[in-house]
Structure formats: structure tokens, C-alpha cells
Amino acid sequence: MPRIALITLVVRDYDEAIAFYRDALGFTLVEDTDRGDGSRWVVVRPGNGSGSDGGGAGGSGTDLLLARAKDDEQLASVGAQTGGRVGFFLHTDDFARDHARMTAAGVRFLEAPRHEPYGTVVVFEDLYGNRWDLLQPTTSA
Template identity: 70%
Template sequence: MRRIALITLLVDDYDEAIRFYTGALGFRLAEDAPRPDGSRWVVVEPGGGTGTALLLARARTAPQRARVGDQTGGRVGFFLHTGDFARDHARMRAAGMTFLEEPRQEPYGTVAVFEDLYGNRWDLLQPAPDAG
């Protein structure tokens, strides 16, 4: 079996990012270990430990800092699937999440675009029952 295990997400500050992803998004902190170069290995995941997780990497260079919040050129770059859209949408709004649109029905499911702490765009998506 092969799968994508981690995706690096550039952040300004480890602790700020951990608070956001574990608080507002309800992710689980899977790892937070110091590295010899002074950085940290910080992994957060939506839950269950069976899917793709995010490696939160503090931007260290000017080109990296310029990409924080714009890693995909303004496109939706991350897709958070849920089995209960209404529950997660309500919880995220209550936590202060910025949604860029009202939820909408598409042939592939219920979806709404939101921005994370840094402005990266995400889809909160409950796939339609018959969507592959």
C-alpha cells in the first residue's frame, strides 16, 4: 500500500499554528519534537491516525515567509472531508473560522470554502453518498 502521509504547511509560528489547528479545526497534535537545528517536527492530523497529516514547518527564509498563506496561489489547496458537515461547520464558525461562502450543494457533496489562520484556502466537504 502507498499513500501520501504528510504534507508540509508553512507557518509563521509553531505554537500559534498548533493552537489554531487543534482548537479551531479540532485536529490532534500527533508529534511535537525538537530538531537539532532548532526547528521542531510538528505534525497535526484530523483524527484517527489513518489519513494524511500536516507537517507544520516554520518558515525560515524570505522566500518561505512569502509563501505562508499562499502556498497554492490563491486556490483551494486543502480538502477536509467530514461525515457531518452541519456539526463541523457550526463548531468551526463558533471557533471563529472565516468561511468565504455559505455552504452549498454540489453533485459531489456539501461544501464551503474557509481560510485557515494564514489565509490558505480549504474546502470543508461532506462527500455525497454516491460520490466515488
């Protein structure tokens, strides 16, 4: 059955993006390969063995391809790739743990956590301003 394996996220700089997704969000750096033309193939995956339900090797999760902007047009899209809407949804199996870890790492949350029929959720921004949901779905969701 087909599935989305990668989603490209345009970034300003490879290393700052890797540091944020790895250190602040707890993602795993899956691949960082020099392509020989000044660009790199950089893939990060939610979850680092901490129990986050982000997919992973053998899982059904989707990885992020961090692609450095290569011109002014792409640079202008950094942080606005979803038009100001929440465009990414990071599921967790322990909301309190991951919210506390991300808060301690300096992640910017745009609201207080809230409980909805579908789960516990909070909106946050990545280092570029892209909006994400941190979401622990209810067991029936």
C-alpha cells in the same frame, strides 16, 4: 500500496499554527519534537475523536507537517502555497456539526455552505489565508 502520509504546510509560528489547527479545526497534535537546531517536527492530524472522517491512526488520511518558515523566501509563501486556489480538502461525516463548531471558533468562511452533486461544501481560510474546502461527500462520491 504507496500513499501520501504527510504534506508540509509552511507556517509563521509553530505555536500559533498548533493552536489554530487543534482548537479551531479540531485536529489532533500527533507529534511536537524539538530537533535541537531551533526547529521542531510538528505533525497534526484531522479529527480528534469527534467523528470527523479525517483519517487518523490506522486510517488512510494524510497528516500535516507544520514547518516554520526559515527565511524570507519561505515566509513570503505562507498563506499562498497554492496560488490562491483551494489546496486542502477536509472531509467530514457531519457537515452541520463541524461547520457550527468551526464558526464558533472564529474560522473565516468565504461563502455560504452549498450543496453540489458531490456533497455539501464550503470554502474557508486557515489563519494564514490558505483556502480549504470543508466537504461532506455524498455517499456515491
